[in-house]
Amino acid sequence: MKKQNVFSTFAKSKAFPLVIILVVMTIITSSLSKGVFLTPNNLLTIFYGLVIQVVFLCGLGMILISGNIDLSVGGQASLCAMVFAWMCKNSSMGWVFAMLIALCVALCCGMINTLLVNKLRFPSFIATIGMSSVYRGLCSVMTKGENIQINRASFLAIGNSKLFGFLPAGFIFALVLLIIFQFMLSRTNFGRGIFMVGGNQQAARLAGLNPDRVRMILFLMSSCLACIGGLLWCTSSKLASPTAIIEGGYDMQVISAAILGGVAFTGGAGNLIGALVGVLLLNIFKNMLIVLGIPTYWTVFAQGFVLALALTLDYFSTERRRKALLAASAAAEAAEAAGGG
Amino acid sequence: MNNKGKGGKLKAFLHSKIFTLICLYIGLVLIFTIWAAIKGATFLKVSTFKNILDSVTITGFLTIGAGCLLIAGHLDLAQASIGAFGGMLLATAIKAWNLPWFLAIILALALCAVFGYVNGILVVKLHFPSFIGTLAMASMVKGLMYLFASFGNNGVAANINFKNDAIKFIGRGTIFGGFPFGVAVLIVFFIVFGLLMSKSAWGMKVTLLGGSPVAATLAGINANSIMMILFVLSAVLGGVGGIFSAARLNQGSLLALNTNQFTGLTAAILGGISFGGGVGNMGGAFIGLLILNTFQIGMGIVGVNPFWVNVFSGVLLLVALSFDFFAMLRQKKSLAH
Numbered sequence: 001m002k003k004q005n006v007f008s009t010f011a012k013s014k015a016f017p018l019v020i021i022l023v024v025m026t027i028i029t030s031s032l033s034k035g036v037f038l039t040p041n042n043l044l045t046i047f048y049g050l051v052i053q054v055v056f057l058c059g060l061g062m063i064l065i066s067g068n069i070d071l072s073v074g075g076q077a078s079l080c081a082m083v084f085a086w087m088c089k090n091s092s093m094g095w096v097f098a099m100l101i102a103l104c105v106a107l108c109c110g111m112i113n114t115l116l117v118n119k120l121r122f123p124s125f126i127a128t129i130g131m132s133s134v135y136r137g138l139c140s141v142m143t144k145g146e147n148i149q150i151n152r153a154s155f156l157a158i159g160n161s162k163l164f165g166f167l168p169a170g171f172i173f174a175l176v177l178l179i180i181f182q183f184m185l186s187r188t189n190f191g192r193g194i195f196m197v198g199g200n201q202q203a204a205r206l207a208g209l210n211p212d213r214v215r216m217i218l219f220l221m222s223s224c225l226a227c228i229g230g231l232l233w234c235t236s237s238k239l240a241s242p243t244a245i246i247e248g249g250y251d252m253q254v255i256s257a258a259i260l261g262g263v264a265f266t267g268g269a270g271n272l273i274g275a276l277v278g279v280l281l282l283n284i285f286k287n288m289l290i291v292l293g294i295p296t297y298w299t300v301f302a303q304g305f306v307l308a309l310a311l312t313l314d315y316f317s318t319e320r321r322r323k324a325l326l327a328a329s330a331a332a333e334a335a336e337a338a339g340g341g
Numbered sequence: 342m343n344n345k346g347k348g349g350k351l352k353a354f355l356h357s358k359i360f361t362l363i364c365l366y367i368g369l370v371l372i373f374t375i376w377a378a379i380k381g382a383t384f385l386k387v388s389t390f391k392n393i394l395d396s397v398t399i400t401g402f403l404t405i406g407a408g409c410l411l412i413a414g415h416l417d418l419a420q421a422s423i424g425a426f427g428g429m430l431l432a433t434a435i436k437a438w439n440l441p442w443f444l445a446i447i448l449a450l451a452l453c454a455v456f457g458y459v460n461g462i463l464v465v466k467l468h469f470p471s472f473i474g475t476l477a478m479a480s481m482v483k484g485l486m487y488l489f490a491s492f493g494n495n496g497v498a499a500n501i502n503f504k505n506d507a508i509k510f511i512g513r514g515t516i517f518g519g520f521p522f523g524v525a526v527l528i529v530f531f532i533v534f535g536l537l538m539s540k541s542a543w544g545m546k547v548t549l550l551g552g553s554p555v556a557a558t559l560a561g562i563n564a565n566s567i568m569m570i571l572f573v574l575s576a577v578l579g580g581v582g583g584i585f586s587a588a589r590l591n592q593g594s595l596l597a598l599n600t601n602q603f604t605g606l607t608a609a610i611l612g613g614i615s616f617g618g619g620v621g622n623m624g625g626a627f628i629g630l631l632i633l634n635t636f637q638i639g640m641g642i643v644g645v646n647p648f649w650v651n652v653f654s655g656v657l658l659l660v661a662l663s664f665d666f667f668a669m670l671r672q673k674k675s676l677a678h
């Protein structure tokens with residue numbers, strides 16, 4: 001009885017059609033690619049690419065649900081990675097300590113974003129776009145545009161270790177993070193606060209919530225997660241680059257994936273598991289383009305196209321919900337009028 | 342009587358935003374003059390201002406488009422990508438398809454207009470917030486730019502060099518004995534759009550729309566068609582900027598306008614066009630543009646590490662926004678009194 005219930009809620013959720021698309025796409029790709037797609041090597045490549053996106057997703061997903069946006073995640077991640085690598089190279093301190101310093105940098109970035117949005121009341125997208133270009137510039141200023149090799153063997157070893165000999169530890173770590181944040185989002189008071197602020201800020205304030213405080217915590221959290229994502233990226237590439245993370249466009253991809261996975265762009269609805277399905281879908285799609293030998297510039301095109309597609313779907317589902325609500329309230333009114341008459 | 346009227350006009354000018362901006366610009370020039378003198382270089386010389394005008398040429402067109410759109414309360418982050426696409430298409434059309442130069446330009450601008458139209462559909466018909474809709478468009482247009490680059494280069498997406506005398510004149514030619522052609526075109530564009538925005542009925546409608554979309558719609562203004570025109574305009578002006586950039590380098594470059602995604606927007610906000618829409622004019626935007634470019638060239642003359650320029654472009658955008666924020670605050674206070 002209980003099991004059927006779980007299944008029927010799943011079948012009704014926004015993620016359900018995505019899972020079907022995911023399965024269909026996997027089947028198509030693996031049949032078209034003549035066995036290249038489903039090799040362990042290719043799957044591992046996909047999982048490695050996913051790590052940074054899943055970590056970004058935890059922070060960005062929640063920020064989107066609260067009705068804000070953070071377009072500086074990529075910039076913060078590179079800045080933290082650069083600071084970390086610079087510390088490791090130019091001092092003899094332990095890498096754990098360097099990591100803490102990188103986290104402090106992330107917190108400063110998050111605080112600046114918060115101040116711009118909460119105190120100066122900039123719309124969050126323009127504040128974070130501006131800061132993103134600042135962070136990006138700082139990265140190139142640090143080394144005049146050069147990469148920094150990471151010279152701590154133990155750091156790289158931990159980051160590249162594999163559980164049971166085949167599961168990449170970074171990916172498992174990212175998944176655990178996602179589950180923790182999903183739990184926080186759906187089961188705690190703070191999580192419900194995020195939904196309220198995203199759904200209707202005025203109502204949230206009247207209900208005794210402080211939207212500014214919620215926003216601050218979310219921005220700080222997103223910055224810390226950006227730092228973690230940046231460091232995980234370092235472990236797999238063994239260097240810190242001032243441009244690679246930003247030019248990878250991970251934040252845009254994560255935003256598209258989250259909206260595709262049912263997070264409402266205007267805030268107030270969605271969950272991280274659906275968003276994770278969106279991320280998986282996007283990456284398998286990207287891998288499909290590569291495996292099928294389609295020129296890379298189509299990937300750039302597809303990136304924008306998928307975002308536009310996701311937004312269009314989001315628009316139509318919101319519109320449907322709005323119409324259903326209108327119809328329901330009209331029906332209720334009619335019933336009331338009939339009862340009164 | 343006449344005298345009094347003149348005095349009133351002067352007073353109004355002294356209180357206007359333009360006057361503040363001009364003062365700001367003079368202050369900036371003074372700072373750089375002193376700073377450069379300390380560093381042992383000279384800022385106040387003809388070649389500096391020639392460089393500034395040169396750098397203004399390309400971004401000026403972006404600023405006009407972004408400014409008009411911003412007055413109506415929207416923004417277009419795809420403008421620079423569309424411009425780069427326009428330049429690349431020009432190069433491909435001349436090099437690979439052997440089109441005459443004017444057909445190539447018309448084709449490039451027409452395709453840019455199509456992208457602007459798509460932007461308009463995303464924002465007006467599907468109600469995307471304009472920043473995310475145009476951000477998606479930016480990525481798509483960039484992909485298409487690589488595609489067209491590969492058409493002109495036997496399947497490899499790379500920069501395309503081309504030779505054409507007419508295009509070379511557009512990029513580097515001079516008229517009236519030494520006045521750069523590009524700057525002349527830009528000034529004509531600024532005057533035309535300045536008059537259009539502040540003197541014509543259409544410009545009035547745009548401003549009204551930016552101030553209060555609901556009131557404008559109730560007043561019988563067709564908001565959708567105006568927004569569509571503005572998005573197409575912004576894209577076409579981006580294309581014009583891209584063509585000038587390609588003409589100057591004689592090259593369709595993959596990195597053209599790469600750093601200019603926010604230049605038009607920043608210049609417009611610096612020039613007193615309110616971020617929420619409804620306030621501002623082209624004269625201010627032009628001075629905003631001058632401030633921005635003088636700042637960048639000045640930094641080069643005093644010998645600041647060029648990597649800092651990236652940092653400052655973000656900081657300037659935020660500073661411009663803060664000015665806008667404080668102006669709004671003051672306005673609100675004076676309204677309350």
